[in-house]
Structure formats: structure tokens, C-alpha cells
Amino acid sequence: MIDSTLGGYCIAALYGLGFLGCFITRTHHWAVARITSRLALLTSIGVTLGSGLLTQTLPPALSTLMELLITLLGWVIIDYASRYLEGDSGQRRFVRAMLFTLGSVALLVQSDNLLLMMLAWSASSLSLHFLLTHYRDRKAAKIVAHKKFLVSRMADVCLITALVLIYQTLGSFSLPILNQQLGQMTTLPPELNIAACLFAVAAILKTAQLPLHGWLIQVMEAPTPVSALLHAGVVNMGGFVLISLAALLNLAPLAQSMLVIVGSTTALLAGWVMMTRISIKVRLAWSTCAQMGFMLMEIGLGLYELALLHLIAHSVYKAYSFLSAGEVVAQTVYRDYFPQAVRIHGVFGSVLLSAAVVIGIPMLWQQWLPGLSLPLSASVILILGCAPLFWCAGNTARAGMVSGVLRSSLVLHLYLLWHSVFAHVAPQAGPEQIGLLGFVVVVFALLYLGQIGIRCYPHSRIVKRLYPWVYNGFYLDETFTRFTFKVWPVKLTLEQAQTQVNRKHSIVGEPV
Template sequence: MLFNSICSISFGSLFLFSISLFYLSLLCLFNNLVYFIEWDILTLNSCSLLMTFLFDWMSLLFMSFVLLISSLVIYYSKDYMHSDFNINRFILLILMFVLSMMLLIISPNLISILLGWDGLGLVSYCLVIYFQNIKSYNAGMLTALSNRIGDVAFLIAIAWMLNYGSWSYIFYIEYMKYDYEMNLIGCLMILAAMTKSAQMPFSSWLPAAMAAPTPVSALVHSSTLVTAGVYLLIRFNILFVDTYMSSFLLIISGLTMFMAGCGANFEFDLKKIIALSTLSQLGLMISILAMGLPNLAFFHLLTHALFKALLFMCAGSIIHNMKNSQDIRLMGGLVLSMPVTSMCLSVSKLSLCGMPFLVGFYSKDLILDMVSMSYINLFSFFLYFFSTGLTVCYSMRMVYYSLTGDFNSSSLHSLNDESWIMLKSMAGLLITVIIGGGVLSWLMFPIPNMICLEPLLKFLILMVCFMGGLIGYYVPKIFIVMNNLMMYKLSYYLGSMWYMPYISTIGINYIPLYLGLKAMKNFDYGWSEYFGGQLLYFSLKNYSMLMQVLQNNSLKTYFMGFILWVILLVGFIHN
């Protein structure tokens, strides 16, 4: 009963806040308003502790989307996690997660951003290890250690900002672009965003974080943790546009997009396929940022949040009915047993592929049009379009394995669409996926962009999507042949994210930890301890014991001392 009340209160409150913030974001957008609020928390002598908040259309709109998705995720968890004894702890963790994201979004100050940034990292670790087993612990440690690299970069940026006398970057960011020394802050922000948004070579933690419960994945992979790095780069975009940093970011994000698309085509875990899809879309957002189009990247950030949350909710419903089985080879024919879930999954997958007039179409089509009009090299152009084809390919492959054909699991099953709580959560997102693209497009880009392309270049987008869909749906046996026969090593290389999990676990995490253990044993617990603290301790102990013996008023002790003194005196006189 208590759990139902907590879920209902959380869902209702977050949903009402979401609607209110959406209305305020429209006011700021239409009237071109920005509110900068400083809260003087404490003043002591001449020192004041200030908390600053920035409310503009971007932060308010993003907060509205985060609260909408988190409210539906909490309502969805009411049924998905109903058998968990610690469900109240789970809801509170999600609320802390959302609060950290809110703090990060509205902060124009590096210190308060760090509070939200580290709050996301800490709570995400607690959520990844929520199901307490070895796999979850390993995934949580990999997630935490990978993100600590970016956290250290953030701390160095905070120290470097002292050169300006304040941590409110919003006052100095225009000047920082022309200050060559302060380009270091742009590099550090890029490193921090690369770890949080899992760009190469920090990509391996994102699929590993699938050890968390599915409602958490729906929240994390749509609008909170992984998008924090993208949002940070949107705010700092002016620092690295048209510099060597933007070229570096473009190639890294393009390779991440390509690598994730290849990996998803060789993956059989339902949640990991969707996680690699998130990784591919993050690469797309950051590559558009590197080309100097922050509003377009933010547009795709919002549209991606809607259809990816719906996609994870559908996957969670399927996994829940399959008794926690995530292997798509054991599924099949789900469209007959779970028609409503299959419909929502198909709509979200079509939106991911860029089906016209769904939410993903408005951003992805515009992105590829802008790429076609931009002055980028042939390699980056190839990565954009080939990765788009791979997206459609793994989407159709997943549909082939899970929704169509015959059911491949046990004949004794209870697949159904009777969970009304889950269906209502998915229905709320389904409406936004269908109508949200047009609404957002009209709000953010009221003046249409003039895009002038050759017919072949415009049809290239459709051809790439069409060919990717054909390959993914009709030729999945090619991947089976590659997995089992003559191209096993190539398929293993592509399917294992270019060996990045091994590099991350052994190269980035294991080796430094092992070296740290050896250094601690040999120095802190070894020679340093023997000649340092322990030597001082034993010396003081022995001298104090000697003094204790000398002060015991023993006649024999004084007599022996007297004889020793006489011998030393005679020897001195004799010499």
C-alpha cells in the first residue's frame, strides 16, 4: 500500500511539473526570455556562497522532457518491479537520479554542475548494482571507473577556471574562445563529455550498464545519464567550433556511430542491441555538434529521448513476459501473443529508422540534409550514411527475430498484454512519438531551412535506409554464416565493439589498479612502512620501555649503572 502511494505521488508530481515547465519553456522561447537567478546561501565577512540557476527555453524544455519520461518510468515500475521487496528504495534512487539531472541542466556554474554530474555517477552506480550479483558488480565498477576519468577532467577544468576569478562559465565563454590558454577548458569538457556519453574509447561501459533494471535503462538511455555529456557540449559549443577540437570530435563520434552500428548487427541480447543503438545516436548528436549545429543536436536529443524510452519500455515488457530471457533467438512470433507491445515496438523502431512523420524523421532527415550540404570530407560523409544504413539494418534484424516467424522458446509460456500499467505508460510515450516531432520542429525551427540538394543526393537517404532494411530483414542468415564459419574472427571483432571491453577492463581499469596494488604493497605497506611509521613506533616503544626499567627504583639497576659509569670514566681517564 505504501509503495502504491509513493509511486502515485511521484508520478503525479513529476507529470504536473513536466507540463508546467513545458509551458514556461514556450513562454521563454516565444518571448526570447532568459532568467538568471542568484541565491545567496551564506555570507561570512567578505565571502559569499552563491547558488546560480539559468532558466532559458533550452533548460526548461529539456527538464520538461526528463520529468515526463521519469514520471512514466516510475508508473511503469509500479508493475515491472512489483515483486521487489526494496521497491521504495528503487523509487527514491530514481528520484535522486532525476534531481541530479535537474541540477546539472539549470546550472551555469561549474561547481553546481559538478554536484549534479557526480550525483548522476553515484546514483547510476547504485542502480547498476541494484540486482546484486557478480555481473552487476562488475558492470557497476566498469561504469564508475570509466566515468571517473571524465570527473577528474571536470575537476581540472574547475581549477583552471580560477584564472577568471569565478566558476560561472556563462560570463566568460565568449572571451574564452579567443584566449588560447583557456582552450584547455574546452579540451577538458570534451574529455568529460566523451566519458559520460560513452564515446570511443570509453564505449564499453554503456552496454555493460544493461545489468540495471529495465526501467532504469529506459530513463538512463533516453534523457539523463548518457545525454548529460551532450548537453554539456551544447552549452560549451562555442569553445570548440571551427577548431582542431571539432575535427577530433567529428572523427571520434563518427567512428563511435559506425562501431555501435556494426556491433548491434552481431548482438543477440535484446537490451544490448538497444544500448548499442543509443551509442550510435549519441555519436550522431556529438558529430552534429562538432559541425557547429547545437540547436539541431538538441532537437535530436529530445526526439531520441522519446522513442528510445518507448523502445526500452517495450523491451522490458517482452523480457518480463519471457521470464527474464533477453535472447532474441528464443523469441519470435510475438506479434501474435503481444500485439499492443509489438505495435509500440514497431512504431519506436520505425521512428529510430527515420520513418516519415514520426518523431525521429524530423531530426534525422534534417541532420542528413545538413550533412549533405556541409563541407566535410568523404570519410565523414561515408560514416554518416553507412551508419544510418546499419541503424535500419539492425532494427529490421531485431524485428525479424523477435516479432515475426515462429515462437522459439518453451511451449509452456504465458505471453500476454494484460499489464495495463505498462501499456498505459507505453501509450503515453506512443502519442508523443507520433505527434511530438512535428510539434518540436515547429517550435524550435519556425522558419524553414532552405535545403538545396541534387535529386540523387536527396534520394541517397532513402536508398540507404531501404537497402539497410532489406539486408536486416531478409538476409539475417548472412550474419549466422559469418558467426559460425569462415568469417568468425571478423564477426567476433565487429560484435565485440572492436575489442573495446577488453581494452577498457584490462588496459584502462585492471592494469592501473594492479599497478596501484603493487605500489601500495611495496611502498605504503613495504619499505615506506618499515622505515617510516613502524620504525618510529618501535623505536619510541623500545626507548620508553628502557626508561621505564631505569625508573623502577631497582638497587641492582642503579648498581649496574654505577659500575658502568665508573668503567667508562676510568677508560676516559686512561686514554
């Protein structure tokens, strides 16, 4: 058996050696990056196969799975970037920052020491700053990176304070020791409750939740490989850290409530905004904002297995979506956005059909896996999530019902399959809170109604009144931007300021 922890540190060391190698060579930086990414991926595959992923205890198994994801993304993005940036004058600087970021994230997901995890998380944020400002002559990129820098430093303050409280109370940064001590508690002392809330706030800040989300929407000035790395890898680390702290969060109802309320509200508003946007990359950015909200909501509900599945699926999907953004434009021309024949009673009745499938499929699985059970909160999410599959397929009620049953059944079977796998990797589900579940049901119902309104009744009076607010993200980012410039203004010359005014549309809305 291969020691997965040692293998994980070797992967982080490989990225570190590649980073140092780029300082030695002046012309072969891409060769160094390709070799590094391939060696890291091969090492990760070897560790995964050699250590037996499903036979490991929870923390090593989770780290091994995340390490495999990071190295896979790193290999794909570096290979893409070597062609994308051909002829760019800042390629060497880009490669160094990319390898350092990947190494920091690899160290983050591997470490079982809370202090080292937080240092690696902050380091990945700092190196990402250089990637976001790759085009130094673009003032929009500098302003957005400036906003992100402030938000990330606010998160770092929360992390430092939480670490101090944890060490003062438990006397260790080791996650296994912390989990063992927390497992013997039924209630948390005030210091640990505060620490749990601070970890939740830090994750909220680093995953671009409303109203501090603007930097994530506006980083389209960076090269496409940077967008893929940010949306597919770095921004997801907030979810990984919280999953690793499941033992602490399960005893902190206030922190769970914060994650559910902020996450689900962000998912609702960002989901609405995404449906009004035309630009492919801006829609993908709003989608990431919404998906991060869903992930935090799932963690707050104690659905760690679902959150981990969400994290991995979102990472792979976003990497593919950004790296193939040019092809998506052509594909959208030929794709029917929404069938006009759908009637309003059909979209409401689809909730009942979805409920029947979500309740019935697990009952079939229980014939072979008697111990299989889905939490009530997961069932509610699946019911409302699968419901649109019934009202966007077919021109007749019968065709739509048959197609919806087939597609939702396929989704449920795949989910239950992955549920069975990730149950061995993610922490066990936390206690359910009926009040939070009720809040989530309301949010999902509003999101569902928003889909109906925007897609089925775009010319109605209510939709026309709300549309400008939704399209502009309810003007939340403008308030934070003004606050940011008051706290730490960006110094621009008169000519630069005039250029910035002319490009205002690309900063607050669709990119030019």
C-alpha cells in the first residue's frame, strides 16, 4: 500500500520544483510546466490506485480524491494555456504564477494541519492575484484584482482569529486530534462557536457570495486559462475546507445557519441574474457564484457527501465550459433555448412527477442496498432540481412526461451511484434542522418560479419591472465598489480614469 499522505506532499513538492525551475530557464518554461503537470498527474493516479481510495479512512481518502482532481485540472489547463498564450510577452511570469498556485492548492488539500491549510489557502489567493493582473495595461483587471485582494484579506483576518481561538481552546492544529476532541463534545464552548462562524465567514468571502461577489463576475479581463483555474479549482477550496471541518460545524448551529442563509440567497439571486445574461463567460461567472452558494447551503445542511459531489462535478464542468467557451457560442445558435409549447400547468405538475421519481427510485435501490437512505433535505433539493427536466422536453404532455421520467431517472440513478461512492469519502451527514430546511424550500420555490417567469412570461408586467434589477445584479456590487474605493482607492491618472469610464460597461456588466 502506498502512503497517500507522503504521495500528496510529493505532488506539492513537484509543483514547487517546477516553480523554481522556471527561474533557472529562460526559454523552456512551458516544457518545465508540461513535465511538472504530467508528473504530478501520474503521481496522483499512482497514489490513488496504490493506496485504495475506498479503503482509506475519511481524511486521507478525501485528500487523495481532491489531489487527483487538482492534478487533472492542472494538466489540462497548462496544456491549453501553452497554446492560448503563444506569442504573449508575459508567458514566463504566467507559468511561474500558475505552478505556484497549483502547488499551494495541492498542499492545501493534502495537509491535515489546520495552520498549514490556512497558509496554503492564503498563498493560493496571493499567487492568483498575479494571474488576474496578467495584462498589466488593462485597468479594469487591476481594479477587479484590487477588490478581490481586499475581500481575500478580510477572509484572512477571519482565519487568523479562528486559528488563535482554536489553539487557545484545544491546544492543537492537527485535524485528527481536533476531530477526536470535538467527537467527545455535545456542545461547543463560546470560543469554538466564534471560530466556526469565522471559518464560515471566510468561506463566504472567498467563494464570492453576495454582496461581495463582484470580483468573481468581473475577472473576465484575465486570460481564459486563469478563469478556468479560478472557477474550476481555487474558488471551490472554501467548500473543501468546510467539509474538512465537518466535526466543528455539526456542533455550531449558528455557523450552519449563516452558510444556509447566505448560500441559498446567493444561489437564488445569482441564478436569476444568470438567466438574463447573454455573454457566455459572464453567464458562466454568475453560474459559479450560484453554484458556490448551493455548495455552502449543502454544507450548512450537513449534506457533506452531496457538497463533495457538487464540488467535483462543478470543477470538471467549469473547466470544460471556460476552455471551450468559443465553441459554446456556436452551439447556442443551434440549441433551442426553451420550447414555446410548454404550458404553465405543466411546469407546476412537473414537481409532482419529479417527487414521484425521487421517492420511487431510492425505494428500488433499497432492494439491493437496504442501508441506503437519503436525508429529507437532499430529497427536497433533488425534487425541485429535477422538476425542469419534465417541462423542457417535448411538445405534448405525454412526450414531455415520458422524456422527463427517463431523464430524471437517469439523473437519480447516477446520483445514487455517486452517493454510494462518496459516502466512503465524505464525512457523515450532520443533524437536520427543520427551520433551515424550510428556508431552503422557500428559496428553491422562488428560484423555480423565477425560471418560469423569465422563460415563459418574459413580456409580463412583473418580469419587465424586475428585469433591469435582475440583469444588474440588484446593484449590490456598486455599493461594495464605492465602499472599496473609499477604504483603499485605486490611483489612476486622468487619462486612465477617462479610459475606465469609457469601459464601464465591461466592468459592471457584459465585457466588451
